[in-house]
Amino acid sequence: MTEWWRWGFESLAVTGVLFFLGMLAGLGLSFIACRETWQDVCRNQPGARLFAVTLLLALLLRLAWIAYAQPEPVSDYSEYWQLGQRIAAGDWTYSSIDKHPGIILLVAACFKCFGSPWSIWTMNLLLSALCMALTYRIGLLMAGPWVALAAAVLMAFQPQLIAYSALFASELPTLFFYLLLTWFAVRSRQTDASSLGWVALGVALYTAVLTRSTSLLFLGLVPVTCLIFRYGNLRQELKRSAAFVVTACLLLSTWLYHQHLLTGKWQLFWGGEIWLVSTTHYETQGRLVNPWSVPGLKEKIRERTKELTGPQNRMAALAVMKEWAIPIIQQDPVHYLSEGRTRLRHILWTTSETGIRDTQAGSTALLRWPEKAVTRLAEVSKQLWRVTLILALTGLALLAWRRQEKNARAGMLLIGMFLAIWTTFHYVMAVASDRWAVQIIPYAVLFAGYSLVECFALLGTFFKRMPNASVNTSQA
Secondary structure: OHHHHHHHHHOOHHHHHHHHHHHHHHHHHHHHHHHHHHHHHHOOOOOHHHHHHHHHHHHHHHHHHHHHHOOOOOHHHHHHHHHHHHHHOOOOOOOOOOOOHHHHHHHHHHHHHHOOHHHHHHHHHHHHHHHHHHHHHHHHHHHOHHHHHHHHHHHHOOHHHHHHOOOOOOHHHHHHHHHHHHHHHHHOOOOOOOHHHHHHHHHHHHHHHHHOHHHHHHHHHHHHHHHHOOOOOHHHHHHHHHHHHHHHHHHHHHHHHHHHHHHOOOOOOOHHHHHHHHOOOEEEOOEEEOHHHOOOHHHHHHHHHOOOOHHHHHHHHHHHHHHHHHHHHHHOHHHHHHHHHHHHHHHHHHOOOHHHHHHHHHOHHHHOOOHHHHHHHHHHHHHHHHHHHHHHHHHHHHHHHOOOOHHHHHHHHHHHHHHHHHHHHHHHHOOOOHHHHHHHHHHHHHHHHHHHHHHHHHHHHHHHHHHHHHHHHHHO
């Protein structure tokens, strides 16, 4: 009995069962948003039918991209595919300490059910549709139908999101859970949500954390937002928040125990430490050098890990990296933070083409394209993202300046706190992968949609006043 218990937690058996329970909870909650949107379409609410058309066009565009590219999994995606196939075949052992198991379990489930890459792509299409529906509902709650429609249109034609629909990546599941948690928190400021709904949200958060550990932020952000902008009395709000937090913590304790069995330490994830040391650079002869290029470091890691296997091997390698990296950071923290600022600017402004390049790397059809054509497509993606980001900053400023209803203020508080922590994390950790910028696209398009609607409203007011001005001039 003890051996079975240990195997269940040390492998992904217990984790997998709880993960899919959370996935079902998330899909069930998102069905409420889909049902409300369908009701709006049937009642011909402003913007609802246009959103339905936008959603259909977005799915057709993604389907055409997938059917044309059909990329083979490469790099990290290849590892997800291989691990997923292994789990689907019945081998639940899992010893990685720096990769989230969520996408691997999703790949395993899709492969087990259908046995082809199209099962993953179909899941990506479903998640894309749900992400757009949730973005639309959040925009509707915060700022009205036209802002929601504008956000949906911007999201439908973001090249990064279209590209990721063809990849075996964790980006779309992550976006789905981010938006689900945000939508539920904002919606609960207007409509009473039962304790059962909050328990289901807690189960969904467990799955979200296993998909991307930054989802753990919502464990604190959602209750804080709900307690500040209460729907009912304080006691009721505390009860709902407690149901959410306790459920999520109980489920996360099972993953914590899994990590303890593997590493001997009580720590949920090791990705942050790995990023910290692997992105630390040292300066030599006026040039920044990646730590993996440091003379003697690889040899030292090889010597320390030669008799170790599995997670213990990875832990020993990480220890060597920390021994080298942390003193460098302590000696010149200003230089390290300035490097973080440079990389954050790189994420938000300079790059937005990883999805396109990763798709090209595994796609026979795209590899036949001239490099100039792929570069041009990547440049279009970059410029569109820059315009969206500028509009988003403008819309955020307008929303903050104008007095809003409780729904909008609750949404702004939740999204604002998340973006502030997200920015600080990437600044301090100096993480430079532009894949991480995909996480903020839905929030950016929400604020950009508000900015666009306000701009059109100002233009409409201006043109309405012009005839009156010309009449007054002629009379004079």
